[in-house]
Every structure is written in C-alpha cells, then in structure tokens.
Amino acid sequence: MARRKQYNEQEVLEKAMRLFWRNGYENTSMQMLESEMGINKFSIYASFGSKHGLFKQTLKNYKKNRKNIFDKLQNSTKGVDAIKDFFYDSVDVCYEEGNVKGCLITNTYNEFSFIDDEVIKTDILQFMENLKILFIEKLKTDKTKDEDTVLKQANFLLLAKHGLAAATRVNNNKEIADYIELTFKNI
Numbered sequence: 001m002a003r004r005k006q007y008n009e010q011e012v013l014e015k016a017m018r019l020f021w022r023n024g025y026e027n028t029s030m031q032m033l034e035s036e037m038g039i040n041k042f043s044i045y046a047s048f049g050s051k052h053g054l055f056k057q058t059l060k061n062y063k064k065n066r067k068n069i070f071d072k073l074q075n076s077t078k079g080v081d082a083i084k085d086f087f088y089d090s091v092d093v094c095y096e097e098g099n100v101k102g103c104l105i106t107n108t109y110n111e112f113s114f115i116d117d118e119v120i121k122t123d124i125l126q127f128m129e130n131l132k133i134l135f136i137e138k139l140k141t142d143k144t145k146d147e148d149t150v151l152k153q154a155n156f157l158l159l160a161k162h163g164l165a166a167a168t169r170v171n172n173n174k175e176i177a178d179y180i181e182l183t184f185k186n187i
C-alpha cells in the first residue's frame with residue numbers, strides 16, 4: 001500500500017522554485033533542496049523524478065504564477081503602453097513577499113545557454129519567442145511602423161527585458177523606473 005504524502009506538493013514546489021531562482025540550477029544541490037523544501041531526497045524523487053524533473057516543474061510553476069501579467073499584456077489594447085506596463089509589472093513581482101529579485105526565466109536562459117539540455121533550452125526559447133510575438137503584436141498597433149521597424153523594436157525590447165531582470169537584482173526603484181522610461185522614450 002502506497003504511503004500518503006506528509007507534505008503539500010505545491011508548497012514544496014514553491015520553496016524549490018525560490019531556491020533555484022536564487023541560486024540557479026547548477027548551484028542548487030540536492031542537500032539544499034532537502035533543507036529548503038523540508039522533505040528528504042526520496043520524497044523529491046518520488047514526487048518529481050529527479051532534480052531535473054523538479055526544476056522543470058518549478059519553471060512551469062513560475063510561468064503559471066506569472067500568467068496574469070502575460071494575460072494583461074496579451075489582452076491590452078494600449079499598444080506600446082501595454083509593453084511598458086508589462087515591464088513595470090515584471091519588476092513588481094520581485095517585491096512580492098518571498099520572491100527573489102530578477103526573473104527565473106531570464107536566469108535560466110542565461111545559465112542554460114552553456115548547458116547541453118535541449119528540453120530546458122527549447123522550453124525557454126519557446127517562452128522568449130512567445131513574449132517577442134506579444135511585443136510584435138502590440139508594436140503593430142502603431143500603423144506608422146513598417147515590419148522591419150517592428151521587428152527591430154521587438155528584438156530590442158526582448159533584450160531590454162533581460163537587462164531589466166538583471167538590473168532588478170542590484171538597482172534601486174528610481175534607477176529601475178529611469179531604465180524603463182528611457183527604454184520606451186523612443187519606441
């Protein structure tokens with residue numbers, strides 16, 4: 001007869017997500033996960049299969065937790081202002097209780113660019129492509145922009161979003177707001 005779990009899987013997943021968010025995949029050991037999650041490695045393996053399986057679940061969880069800001073961007077009719085709002089919303093996530101500054105997706109994108117893991121790379125690249133498509137959609141609402149300009153601005157904004165994620169780890173609110181305002185000054 002299977003034993004009943006003595007922990008809430010969503011709660012331990014949240015704890016693991018924040019640990020990976022803080023330290024990255026490679027710098028997070030099984031011992032660190034056991035300590036942070038409050039369960040032993042056998043329970044981790046039973047629930048998630050492996051450290052890699054747990055990490056994939058934390059990425060899904062992170063995206064699910066951020067779905068509201070992506071939905072807001074997607075459903076907005078404010079064009080470029082919707083993207084700007086998205087930038088501010090992305091920063092606000094860092095200041096929610098228990099969250100880590102920066103962006104787990106951007107951190108993973110940077111870390112896994114040097115790791116041979118096609119599953120994670122494909123997932124992250126698809127996420128980035130979807131974000132770029134949303135940026136293109138919002139930029140196209142300005143009918144004065146040609147396709148080439150829209151694509152260049154979408155690429156710029158995607159890179160600016162990566163920069164913003166990194167900046168939130170070390171810069172203060174005023175510096176972050178200045179960064180966002182200047183990013184959108186010429187868009």
